[in-house]
Amino acid sequence: MSWHILGAGSLGCLWAARLARGGVPVQLILRDSARLDAYRCAGGLTLVEQGRAQRYAVPGQTADDPQPIRRLLLACKAYDAESAITGLAPRLAPGAELVLLQNGLGSQEAVAARVPQARCIFASSTEGAFRDGTAAEGEWRVVFAGQGHTWLGDPLDDQPPPWLADLERSGIPHQWSPDILSRLWRKLALNCAINPLSVLYACRNGGLSDHPEEVATLCTELCQLLHSCGQPAAALDLHADVQRVIQATAANYSSMHQDVARGRRTEIAYLLGHACATAQRQRLVLPHLAALHERLVQYLEAHGLPSH
Numbered sequence: 537m538s539w540h541i542l543g544a545g546s547l548g549c550l551w552a553a554r555l556a557r558g559g560v561p562v563q564l565i566l567r568d569s570a571r572l573d574a575y576r577c578a579g580g581l582t583l584v585e586q587g588r589a590q591r592y593a594v595p596g597q598t599a600d601d602p603q604p605i606r607r608l609l610l611a612c613k614a615y616d617a618e619s620a621i622t623g624l625a626p627r628l629a630p631g632a633e634l635v636l637l638q639n640g641l642g643s644q645e646a647v648a649a650r651v652p653q654a655r656c657i658f659a660s661s662t663e664g665a666f667r668d669g670t671a672a673e674g675e676w677r678v679v680f681a682g683q684g685h686t687w688l689g690d691p692l693d694d695q696p697p698p699w700l701a702d703l704e705r706s707g708i709p710h711q712w713s714p715d716i717l718s719r720l721w722r723k724l725a726l727n728c729a730i731n732p733l734s735v736l737y738a739c740r741n742g743g744l745s746d747h748p749e750e751v752a753t754l755c756t757e758l759c760q761l762l763h764s765c766g767q768p769a770a771a772l773d774l775h776a777d778v779q780r781v782i783q784a785t786a787a788n789y790s791s792m793h794q795d796v797a798r799g800r801r802t803e804i805a806y807l808l809g810h811a812c813a814t815a816q817r818q819r820l821v822l823p824h825l826a827a828l829h830e831r832l833v834q835y836l837e838a839h840g841l842p843s844h
């Protein structure tokens with residue numbers, strides 16, 4: 537059974553190349569026929585691993601292709617997920633399964649509400665990849681920059697799907713996680729404690745060691761939020777973990793910092809925005825988190841970037 541992957545970006549291409557290499561049938565869904573033509577002209581996608589580039593002629597198609605979709609990896613940004621699935625909904629076969637690879641929270645529920653007939657599996661990944669736009673192959677050249685792991689789970693059904701064998705065969709490190717929401721909340725909390733400050737102080741993650749009290753206060757409020765959302769496990773030792781990540785990634789710029797530096801839209805609405813909206817819905821007052829959100833919104837607007 538073929539996989540479809542929507543989003544020929546960093547993670548979409550990383551998954552497509554490995555599935556194809558593992559002998560798993562896979563199709564890439566591109567935005568429109570102009571991009572499909574350009575992709576075909578490039579001869580497929582190129583994955584660079586440990587400095588070695590290899591091309592994979594993964595077949596491409598557009599969203600209006602008539603082929604039914606049974607298994608879909610949604611590999612776009614969180615802010616594109618709902619509209620992307622709306623375009624594909626008529627193609628979903630009965631019993632279709634979707635893997636939602638978006639960072640943060642909020643987009644998964646929006647997608648699931650659009651396609652109630654499909655099983656939605658949420659994913660959280662620590663793998664790292666980026667598009668090497670400077671190369672001749674253009675935007676379909678992806679560099680696998682960071683080994684990591686992908687956790688997959690379904691908040692409504694803890695039975696793992698049989699196709700995890702495809703990931704095994706393709707060398708995609710993964711684990712079925714019966715408590716995927718806890719994992720997504722924990723990642724969201726880490727991102728909320730680090731990414732906005734790294735943007736506002738224009739620093740690498742390690743630069744946050746100069747602001748220990750601010751980080752600690754945010755962690756306290758994030759823990760309050762996690763408890764009030766029924767996610768106490770995601771709050772466990774959050775502050776120590778944030779400090780560990782700051783040290784371990786001291787030389788790196790956070791993903792939000794990188795987006796802002798490149799003039800790209802951020803996923804703020806699904807990270808800090810989602811945290812603040814959830815707190816507000818629960819009438820939970822988290823003043824430092826709210827003030828951080830406000831500062832970030834103003835910063836993004838001042839830099840001509842969407843703040844939602």
Ligand code: NAD
Pocket residue numbers: 542543544545546547548565566567599611612613614616619620623637638639661662663664665666667803
């Ligand atoms: P990306 O921007 O590199 O790729 C997304 C692709 O989706 C783009 O090519 C875009 O054109 C395409 N797209 C959007 N809407 C579409 C539509 N309707 N039809 C067809 N194509 C469409 O993004 P990415 O870096 O691969 O990130 C995807 C998600 O994974 C994000 O939520 C990100 O936070 C998360 N993530 C990324 C990494 C990483 O290292 N890149 C690591 C962990 C998590």
Ligand code: KPL
Pocket residue numbers: 726727728730731741781785789790791792
């Ligand atoms: O995930 C991250 C990101 O940059 O998005 C880390 C490194 C954990 C910082 O929040």
